[in-house]
Amino acid sequence: MNIPVRRGKDVKAGRGTALRCKGWRQEAILRMLENNLENGEAPDNLVIYMSIARAARDWKSFDRIVATLTTMREDQTLVMQSGKPIGVFPGQATTPLVIMANGNIVGDWSGEESRRKLDDMGLTVYPGMTAAAWQYIGSQGILQGTYETFMSVGRQHFGGTLAGRLLLTSGCGGMSGAQPLAGKLAGASTLVVEVDQVRIDRRIASGYCDATTDDLDDAIARWLAARDARQPLALALCANSAAVLPELARRGIVPDVVTDQTYPDPLKGYVPAELSVAQARAMRQEDPAKLMALARQSVATHLRAILGFMDRGAIAFEYGNSLRAEARAAGVEDAFRMRSFVDLYIRPLFCQGMGPFRWIALSGDPQDIYTVDDMILDTFSSNHPISSWIRLAREHVKFTGLPARIGWLGYGERSRLALLVNEAVANGKISAPIAFTRDHLDSGSAALPHRETENMKDGSDAIADWPILNALLNCSSGADLVAIHGLGGRGVSAGLTIVADGNPDTAERLKRVLDGDPGIGVLRHADAGYDIAIEQAGRFGLSETIPPGLSE
Amino acid sequence: MNIPVRRGKDVKAGRGTALRCKGWRQEAILRMLENNLENGEAPDNLVIYMSIARAARDWKSFDRIVATLTTMREDQTLVMQSGKPIGVFPGQATTPLVIMANGNIVGDWSGEESRRKLDDMGLTVYPGMTAAAWQYIGSQGILQGTYETFMSVGRQHFGGTLAGRLLLTSGCGGMSGAQPLAGKLAGASTLVVEVDQVRIDRRIASGYCDATTDDLDDAIARWLAARDARQPLALALCANSAAVLPELARRGIVPDVVTDQTYPDPLKGYVPAELSVAQARAMRQEDPAKLMALARQSVATHLRAILGFMDRGAIAFEYGNSLRAEARAAGVEDAFRMRSFVDLYIRPLFCQGMGPFRWIALSGDPQDIYTVDDMILDTFSSNHPISSWIRLAREHVKFTGLPARIGWLGYGERSRLALLVNEAVANGKISAPIAFTRDHLDSGSAALPHRETENMKDGSDAIADWPILNALLNCSSGADLVAIHGLGGRGVSAGLTIVADGNPDTAERLKRVLDGDPGIGVLRHADAGYDIAIEQAGRFGLSETIPPGLSE
Ligand SMILES: NC(=O)c1ccc[n+]([C@@H]2O[C@H](COP(=O)([O-])OP(=O)(O)OC[C@H]3O[C@@H](n4cnc5c(N)ncnc54)[C@H](O)[C@@H]3O)[C@@H](O)[C@H]2O)c1
Ligand SMILES: NC(=O)c1ccc[n+]([C@@H]2O[C@H](COP(=O)([O-])OP(=O)(O)OC[C@H]3O[C@@H](n4cnc5c(N)ncnc54)[C@H](O)[C@@H]3O)[C@@H](O)[C@H]2O)c1
Structure with a gap:
């Protein structure tokens, strides 16, 4: 097979319906990696944004990732340590193709000076949120x-x-x-x-x-x-x-x-x-x-x-x-009399499992995104926050790299959309598979006490169990790529990517993963005592999953 | 169903072949939790060892865990955050029943004072290695x-x-x-x-x-x-x-x-x-x-x-x-002229994927352990490190709680034993399922720069990606319980438990999990430049899983 390998400034995401890999799931992950670089700030140095957040450890790692993705079977699992491919293990066809841990450092050694030293030694990368997880889609x-x-x-x-x-x-x-x-x-x-x-x-x-x-x-x-x-x-x-x-x-x-x-x-x-x-x-x-x-x-x-x-x-x-x-x-x-935007305006959305969900047309064809736009306008009521955004985005957002759209959807809504898309891929209304992903700044996937989890109601700002559980759950429920990121001593975040390849069997996995992912976010906020989250958990039946136990 | 709920000093692991749960996998995890407490230092306070390492957040959590384990199906996943059950999500019958993140805290907040404050607030537990993962089996x-x-x-x-x-x-x-x-x-x-x-x-x-x-x-x-x-x-x-x-x-x-x-x-x-x-x-x-x-x-x-x-x-x-x-x-x-025991004597074993593997007779019958002892003496050559240990252990180790044995086995050997055991459970030579687990101090599952990963050849002592990858891999390949532990600012570790229930389908999962778990340990040490590990990775075919990539 002829793999068009491109490096540095030349990296462009594969487009169209011809596969370079053994299946669409692998091909999708490869295109996401390429798209990440196509949208990157300094692709020559594998830098995606913030001057330091990288897509791979080095070019040798990049080459080996590409070589692996193009040869691995879908029942195998590629293990990535801070941008370096470590090995391919036997996996299951319904669990991740790629698992990643990027930039995680033991607490006492995670300060900026020590982190930088480990980076200089070539042992870690600063992963940003989406950069090292191959999920960046531009600005x-x-x-x-x-x-x-x-x-x-x-x-x-x-x-x-x-x-x-x-x-x-x-x-x-x-x-x-x-x-x-x-x-x-x-x-x-x-x-x-x-x-x-x-x-x-x-x-x-x-x-x-x-x-x-x-x-x-x-x-x-x-x-x-x-x-x-x-x-x-x-x-x-x-x-x-x-x-x-x-x-x-x-x-x-x-x-x-x-x-x-x-x-x-x-x-x-x-x-x-x-x-x-x-x-x-x-x-x-x-x-x-x-x-x-x-x-x-x-x-x-x-x-x-x-x-x-x-x-x-x-x-x-x-x-x-x-x-x-x-x-x-x-x-x-009295500077802190003023509160922060997450605390005031984003957290109420997180309590409902709402966050920056996104989808990418792996065909490279903008029409596929417009088709999804129309499905959204059809499916969600016109006063749903996403509806006005989709209309505006269509007019104002220029695509960069593979055509993609961001839209804030909540628990239940993400899987609903994904199942519709999977059907549309199956019946050809959409020309090629669609990858679903989200920012790590999402309902249950970030612990950043100075931003995403500032001023939590129960004081749990620095508890990092949540993004880790989020990743473990996405791993067991069958995402295609799962990542846990350490952001120096300041935070931990988790990301996932899952591909609607049109396969009817994929539907079950899409449903499980795209409900579980925001679902654990709702429960994280319910556990912290937010009324909206408690109410939503009840509405979604999430709060009944644990039996009450015995006496107290 | 009549669940004998016992608390505090009275907790005893279930024994025999009658199930309180919907399947042996769930029952096994429940017995491991009970056995953990049966062997604990101060079970009244849920403390297992070290005066602070706990099995659950509080008794209310314990009750809800028991209630959940006794009612959940095997295609569901219980999510545990620092000893507290958070929810049960739809899962797959071949992925974990329980996923855990215990004691993980964002780096800058992970120091002892801050950790203790979060513990006092009831938001985290100090998990130790095996305590919060229900894997302690006594001294x-x-x-x-x-x-x-x-x-x-x-x-x-x-x-x-x-x-x-x-x-x-x-x-x-x-x-x-x-x-x-x-x-x-x-x-x-x-x-x-x-x-x-x-x-x-x-x-x-x-x-x-x-x-x-x-x-x-x-x-x-x-x-x-x-x-x-x-x-x-x-x-x-x-x-x-x-x-x-x-x-x-x-x-x-x-x-x-x-x-x-x-x-x-x-x-x-x-x-x-x-x-x-x-x-x-x-x-x-x-x-x-x-x-x-x-x-x-x-x-x-x-x-x-x-x-x-x-x-x-x-x-x-x-x-x-x-x-x-x-x-x-x-x-x-010049104190550090002297090196540490891990560095000198344990690491060479870790390089071969060898570490403190253990198995527990869920029946409570010591004869089941003796049967496994005999299988080991039959299977591994008499000069294999484990053979002399098994003979000595039989004479000198008194069982406490559920009968259990520890034995250092390496890559390939663990799965070999587990498959033999699974067969013996199937054909009744062993009276009930056997749970396999290990200490978190194992080949690929710990990042503790002051002990387990002190003085790594490449300076990667503090890189915490490895235990996280270990857990993600065990999760995707299908362990029954997977845990990621944060040990204050000093370390990160990962644990797993998997049950040989005698089901022929379990064999595939046992093989995948119990090869992958030490396998990633071998690769972790090969990546750090240890010759034995590089040689072993080659011998096991682990180093060929990543294609070489293109040019340099
Ligand atoms: N979601 C978020 O949390 C979020 C989103 C966007 C930006 N930010 C934060 O916002 C900050 C700005 O980010 P950026 O990328 O735009 O940085 P930037 O440096 O590109 O832009 C800051 C701008 O402020 C201008 N400026 C400086 N002093 C000024 C003054 N006294 N009066 C008026 N203008 C002045 C500068 O000329 C500059 O153009 C960062 O701290 C970033 O982290 C946060
Ligand atoms: N795998 C491991 O890394 C590992 C295993 C076991 C113990 N340890 C470490 O070993 C240490 C001891 O653990 P422990 O549980 O046995 O503690 P402990 O306090 O129960 O035992 C230490 C013993 O040392 C004795 N002692 C103190 N000063 C002495 C002196 N000057 N001369 C002779 N004896 C003296 C004490 O009387 C005590 O009995 C700890 O730091 C522990 O972490 C490490």
């Missing part, structure tokens, strides 16, 4: 996740929509640049403050921003006008947030929703109010101590302004960027 | 492990036997008290120095020690005489090691093998040479600082004497008790 996740958060804010506080609301945020960079479009898609009149014009221009070019100005009065006028007209808007103001926010407050303008996605590190990210971007960059070299002091002051000012809005009725939350911790270090004692 | 493991170490020393340095050799060690307490008998069983003339006569008397009573004296001249005479006569001996000298060892050196007596199993903690364990046991105990309250200083001095003297023997040709090794670290803290800069 669609950021837009969708940000949109989902804003929608959740709308549902919780504004009767279901941000239309006619003022959304204020900061940062228009790598990930933060998804905010203006996400805010607009969620219906809000969105103003994003960004100090660097270059960043704004890039987002204007990509359609993530409608317009830009560096005039505060102009910005305010357009922002308020859109609010009054209930007109969605994505407007960037080129200015410093530590100056703009207090000024808005002075003028008596209170946003309905306020958050922030600057990079608040006082040395590496945050531009102090007194300096231009260029000045800050120069000072980083010349007088880091001074830069640090200035940036700390500005971060404090920035957060104090947000807290001020909060006290005047605004919905305020931290958006995963450690603004509170930095501000507290800068002297804002 | 047989200590005797057998110590014996195996001494035998390995004999094979590596003395042509296969310690007969006619002087073995010197210290400590005759809880675990250390296995040393005199183990040394004697290994053929050596064994002298154990123990400062506390009470401890010695206890071991004389239990048959672990032949004789005791507090006269050094007498001890030396008997020790040397037994050596000269090639007569195995287990003699305890009541004295302080920090005084005895330098005195032996002064007299020019050099043991062939020297180690130590005192508890070298200068405050909680080690008795300084200047003090009696009673004085040391009193000083612990009255002047801990002084006790600490004295004990440190003695620990240093003790280790320096051992290093002196080493320089004069003795085989010296640390036996898992942190003597070197304590001595270094006391100023012995």
Whole structure:
């Protein structure tokens, strides 16, 4: 068989219906690996994102993975240790083709310095969440996740929509640049403050921003006008947030929703109010101590302004960027009065087993994704969160790599969709198998006390049993790929991939895996005492699975 | 069905052939849990050993576990989080009945203080290795492990036997008290120095020690005489090691093998040479600082004497008790010139997939174990390490709880035995199913940089991917119970249990699981660069499972 081996910048996912492997399940995993690199940041170095999260230990490992996937049978199991293939063991046709443990390090040795040393020694990789598990599908996740958060804010506080609301945020960079479009898609009149014009221009070019100005009065006028007209808007103001926010407050303008996605590190990210971007960059070299002091002051000012809005009725939350911790270090004692987005807006979804589910058209044909889009619009009611997203995504999301879609679905819904898709693959309505996967940031699959599991109701933020159980369950119930990731000393996460290959026997496995995966997430949250999760567990019959036992 | 529920001190493992569960696999797991408690240290508190390692979160959890095991089907999976049953999910009849994650905590939160806090909050348990995985079978493991170490020393340095050799060690307490008998069983003339006569008397009573004296001249005479006569001996000298060892050196007596199993903690364990046991105990309250200083001095003297023997040709090794670290803290800069027992004597066995395999007669009938003993003597050559052990064990090991046997078997051998046993269960030669399990301290199932994985050839001591992969593989290949344990910030381990129920279909699963489990251990050591493991992986065909890949 002629395997088109491509490396580095050239890696492209296989497409079409011809197989290079002994079956579609193996082929699917191979295409996911290739797609991971096709979407990667620095594929030459196997780096997928964050400058360090890698898809394989090295190119030799990559070659051996490809050689293994193209020759292994479906009743075998490939064992992957931190991006290196270790062996192929006899398995079962209904259990994983690939099992992975990436980046796991014994606690006392898991700090950054020690982790880096083990990485330099070639013994581990930083796996990120999806990178080493071959599940990255490009930047669609950021837009969708940000949109989902804003929608959740709308549902919780504004009767279901941000239309006619003022959304204020900061940062228009790598990930933060998804905010203006996400805010607009969620219906809000969105103003994003960004100090660097270059960043704004890039987002204007990509359609993530409608317009830009560096005039505060102009910005305010357009922002308020859109609010009054209930007109969605994505407007960037080129200015410093530590100056703009207090000024808005002075003028008596209170946003309905306020958050922030600057990079608040006082040395590496945050531009102090007194300096231009260029000045800050120069000072980083010349007088880091001074830069640090200035940036700390500005971060404090920035957060104090947000807290001020909060006290005047605004919905305020931290958006995963450690603004509170930095501000507290800068002297804002009550920084943690503001809560985080996971805690407030994502956790209620996790309690229902909802999370960033995704599916990839292994054919490479966008039509297959559109077919799934239509199935979703048919299947789920028009006021289900996913329905409005699917309509928007179709218009706004450009495919990168293999066509793929992200959509937040919950317990029962994921398997429902997967069974429909499996049928459609069987009867040819979809041209080739579809791979289902999800971010590791999901209902039952992450333990990250500074983000995903911050401030759990029962204090179980750091309990890492949950993602491990999630992976063991997915393994026993028959996912095609299962991964457990250690994220330095900061977290543990778990991932899975399962392929709807159109085989009728696969249906049972899809049902079991795609119910169990969010199911254990619901139970994790029920165990922590969340009412929604307890209620959902009851509704789904999950809470009756353990008999009550005997007396107490 | 009438379930005899017993709690606390009363828990006894079910025996005989009547089932309380829907199948033997479930019944086996239930009996293992009960047997765990039957052998436990403080069953009233669910404590199995080490004062803190527990079998279940609390009695309510225990009751719910029992209720679940007695009602679940074999195609279901019970999910256990740190000793608490969380839910029962649809599974497959050929994958685990029980999956467990116990005591796993995110790295930065896994230190002792934080771990204890989470334990106090009722969110985790300290699982030990076998305690929370329902695999403890009493103290047989200590005797057998110590014996195996001494035998390995004999094979590596003395042509296969310690007969006619002087073995010197210290400590005759809880675990250390296995040393005199183990040394004697290994053929050596064994002298154990123990400062506390009470401890010695206890071991004389239990048959672990032949004789005791507090006269050094007498001890030396008997020790040397037994050596000269090639007569195995287990003699305890009541004295302080920090005084005895330098005195032996002064007299020019050099043991062939020297180690130590005192508890070298200068405050909680080690008795300084200047003090009696009673004085040391009193000083612990009255002047801990002084006790600490004295004990440190003695620990240093003790280790320096051992290093002196080493320089004069003795085989010296640390036996898992942190003597070197304590001595270094006391100023012995070159303490780590001496290596550890795992590194020197156990790792070569791990490289062959050999480790503390064990089997339990679920009938409760000792005859079933004797039948397995006979199968082993028939099946494995008489110079296989296990053969001499089985003969000795039959004579010296008293059963506690369900009759059980430990025996070190390697890759291929474990499955060979299990298939024979499964047949014997089927044809009634064995009266009821046999459960197979092992210590977590096994070839591929532990990452403990201070013990099991100390000083790995490639520096991979702290890489925790391996036990996790071990568990995922056992899960996908179909063990009946799989567990991943976090041991504070110090380690990660994995355990499995699988039942030979006599069903012909079980044979395939037994073969797959009991080859895969040590198989991944062999590959873990081959990956770290150990020649024996590389050679074994080749011999077993494990190294050819990954195709070489393409070019470099
Ligand atoms: N789901 C999540 O938790 C999530 C999602 C996205 C981003 N984040 C976090 O958000 C942060 C930003 O990520 P990024 O990739 O966009 O980083 P980035 O550095 O690319 O972007 C940050 C932007 O903030 C701008 N900025 C800095 N100081 C400013 C100031 N005083 N006023 C206005 N603008 C200022 C910078 O010019 C830059 O464009 C990170 O900490 C990231 O982890 C979290
Ligand atoms: N496989 C292993 O790694 C392994 C196996 C067994 C024990 N150990 C280690 O060995 C140590 C001892 O375990 P234990 O359960 O026997 O503890 P223990 O406290 O019950 O026994 C230690 C004994 O040492 C004696 N002792 C103290 N100071 C002495 C001195 N100066 N001279 C002579 N005797 C002295 C004490 O009186 C006591 O009886 C522990 O650190 C344990 O972890 C390791």
